[in-house]
Amino acid sequence: MFFPISNSHINPLYLVVVGFVIGILGGFFGVGGSFIAGPALRLMGVDWNFAVGTDLAHIVGKSIVAARKHRTLGNVDLKLGLIMAVGTIAGAEGGAQLIQALKRAGNVNTVVSWVAIVVYVGISVFMLWESHKTLKLHKGKSRRTQNTATSKADHSAFGPVTKKIQGMKISPMINLPTSGIRISLWIILAVAVVGGFFSGFLGGGAGYIRMPSMVYVLGVPTHLAVGTDLFEIIISASYGTFTHAIKGNVDILIALVMHTGAVIGAQIGVVATQYFAGPKIRLAFVPLPLIGAAIVIYTLVTGHKF
Amino acid sequence: MKQDAAKSLRAFAAELGVYAVLVTGYFFLVLHVLGNWLYRLETQHRVLYAFVAVLLIAGQAVVLDALTTVLFRLVRGRSK
Numbered sequence: 001m002f003f004p005i006s007n008s009h010i011n012p013l014y015l016v017v018v019g020f021v022i023g024i025l026g027g028f029f030g031v032g033g034s035f036i037a038g039p040a041l042r043l044m045g046v047d048w049n050f051a052v053g054t055d056l057a058h059i060v061g062k063s064i065v066a067a068r069k070h071r072t073l074g075n076v077d078l079k080l081g082l083i084m085a086v087g088t089i090a091g092a093e094g095g096a097q098l099i100q101a102l103k104r105a106g107n108v109n110t111v112v113s114w115v116a117i118v119v120y121v122g123i124s125v126f127m128l129w130e131s132h133k134t135l136k137l138h139k140g141k142s143r144r145t146q147n148t149a150t151s152k153a154d155h156s157a158f159g160p161v162t163k164k165i166q167g168m169k170i171s172p173m174i175n176l177p178t179s180g181i182r183i184s185l186w187i188i189l190a191v192a193v194v195g196g197f198f199s200g201f202l203g204g205g206a207g208y209i210r211m212p213s214m215v216y217v218l219g220v221p222t223h224l225a226v227g228t229d230l231f232e233i234i235i236s237a238s239y240g241t242f243t244h245a246i247k248g249n250v251d252i253l254i255a256l257v258m259h260t261g262a263v264i265g266a267q268i269g270v271v272a273t274q275y276f277a278g279p280k281i282r283l284a285f286v287p288l289p290l291i292g293a294a295i296v297i298y299t300l301v302t303g304h305k306f
Numbered sequence: 307m308k309q310d311a312a313k314s315l316r317a318f319a320a321e322l323g324v325y326a327v328l329v330t331g332y333f334f335l336v337l338h339v340l341g342n343w344l345y346r347l348e349t350q351h352r353v354l355y356a357f358v359a360v361l362l363i364a365g366q367a368v369v370l371d372a373l374t375t376v377l378f379r380l381v382r383g384r385s386k
Contacts (some may be wrong), residue, residue, distance in 0.1 A: 001333075064367035127312035201336040206383065211345055232379050236359050252344060252359040253337055255365055260329045263370040 004141040006251035014044065015254060019058065019261030024264070027066040027269020030211045030226035031286050032059040032233055034204025035292035037258070046254070053249030054258075059205050059237040066266040067230040073274065075227030077178040077220065080188065084210075084228075085235035087192025087201065092236060095200020113296050116202050119209070120293035124286050127212060130158050131283035138279070156279070162219040169173040179220045179228075192216050196236065205233045208289045215282065222278030321377045328373070 001012045022033035033054050041051040070076050102108035134156050140169045170184040191213045199206035200223065207229050214225035244250050273281060340362075347355040 005348050006349060016329075059360055061358065061363040061367040064364060065371045068371055097386060238364070241360050241363070242356045245359045246352050248348070248352065249360055250356075252355075252362055253341060255359075255363055256337065257333065259363060259366060260332070260370065263367070263374060264325065 001046045001257075002252050003251050005253060006046050006054070007052075008044065008046050008251075008254075010044045010254065012257050015257045016261035019062070019258035021261075021263040022058075022258075023062055023066070023262035023265020023267075024269040024272075025265075025288070026059075026062050026207075026230065027069065027266035028226070029050045029207070029269075029281070030187070030229035030233075031207030031288065032056075032063070032064075032205025032237065034059070035208075035288070038204070039295055041254070046251070048249075048250050049249040050254075052212060053244030053247070054242070054254050055204065056237050056240040056249045057250050057252055057254050057255035058245055058258045058262065060234060060241055061255065061263040062204075062266050063230045063233040063237060064165035065263050066178045066270055067227060067234060069267055069270040070223075070227030070230060070273075072161065073223075073227070073270070074178075075273075076231045077176055077224055077228045078231065079174075080176050080179060080214075080220070081220075081228045081231040081235075083174070083185065083188050084195075087189040088210075088232060088236040089239050090198035091193035091196025093196075094149065094193070095197040095202075098201055099195075111190040112202065113300050115238065117293050117300075120289035120296070123208060123212060123250070123289045124293075127282050128286045130216070131279045134279040135283065146252070156215065158216045159219075162172060162216060165217055166219050179218075179224050181219050183218055188218065192232075199236065199240075205237055207233060208285075208292070211285070212282070215278075215284075222281050223273055226273060226281070227268075317378070321374065324377055325374060 002009050018037065022037055025031055025033045025036070032055075034052075036059065038048075038051045041054060042048060046054070054207050065077060076194070086184050099108060099112070102111050164185050165187060166181060168184055168187065170186050173182055174188065188278040191210070195206050195210035195213060198209050211225050211229045212230070214220040214229060215222055220228065220254050241250060245252075344355070344358070347358060
């Protein structure tokens with residue numbers, strides 16, 4: 001099938017399958033899946049700028065489907081999502097500005113690659129340690145509650161640090177009854193700005209940073225973090241799609257085709273979260289940033305831009 | 307328990323089959339019609355194209371989500 005906007009020939013079935021896989025990951029982990037979608041589009045000869053912009057457009061559609069499903073399961077904190085969207089957009093602008101500055105300095109690829117490797121590996125190692133420790137600590141308890149896999153009650157070995165962060169009384173304090181927490185607005189905004197910064201700096205929705213941050217820093221239960229992250233991604237990715245489209249980086253036809261597969265995948269992913277406890281979802285999340293790191297290392301070593 | 311799982315799997319496979327037929331039709335009809343118009347919009351009216359792009363992907367998400375939900379209910383209802 002010919003896509004005139006990006007001037008590329010791609011088999012629509014390939015796009016549907018890629019969308020389906022990313023949909024499952026998005027629904028289950030609350031991530032955009034840009035670390036797979038970008039390289040998958042590049043593999044078909046789509047220019048890098050179109051791969052980034054088109055992926056963002058596809059993320060909007062997939063996140064709408066997954067967030068709607070999560071909402072019916074009570075996994076979306078709308079108030080938290082709306083607050084975070086403001087910080088994310090601001091952070092994304094900051095990240096994009098830094099990219100422009102590095103472009104002018106002439107070393108953007110090296111710096112971004114190394115930052116990406118450190119961040120991806122760091123997240124994976126930390127989440128592996130935390131989820132493994134939490135599962136070990138609550139082994140006895142989880143056996144007793146194994147029959148209630150739908151329980152959203154969450155435990156984390158990082159819990160004491162989270163409690164200290166929640167205890168910081170920097171006004172205004174925000175009540176988030178859906179997530180069951182009370183926390184300073186500034187801490188929420190700081191988490192959102194950092195997530196947005198990495199979204200602008202490394203590309204994609206940066207769910208691999210935001211979802212763990214919501215769990216470990218804000219203390220949001222994992223199921224709610226996944227659903228709220230997806231809701232927040234709808235807003236920030238829509239903004240990203242709009243700005244990229246104006247710059248001529250979005251082939252909406254490719255995004256529409258990819259999205260038909262993502263619709264089914266996202267629904268499977270969302271339903272699957274109901275069968276796993278929070279620490280198990282976090283443990284399963286560990287390989288995702290490592291895949292991203294592996295792709296970056298591959299491009300650094302071979303010089304091949306996916 | 308195994309029977310329930312098999313029923314769910316059958317219902318899902320049926321839903322997927324109907325969905326695939328509908329989506330294939332969608333590719334050839336809607337995208338074919340929209341393709342040239344979107345291409346012209348992208349080259350001549352970038353800001354309008356940006357608006358339309360966001361609206362299209364959001365609209366498709368809502369419509370396909372509703373479609374799969376209805377399909378799932380229909381197929382589930384029949385398999386019971």
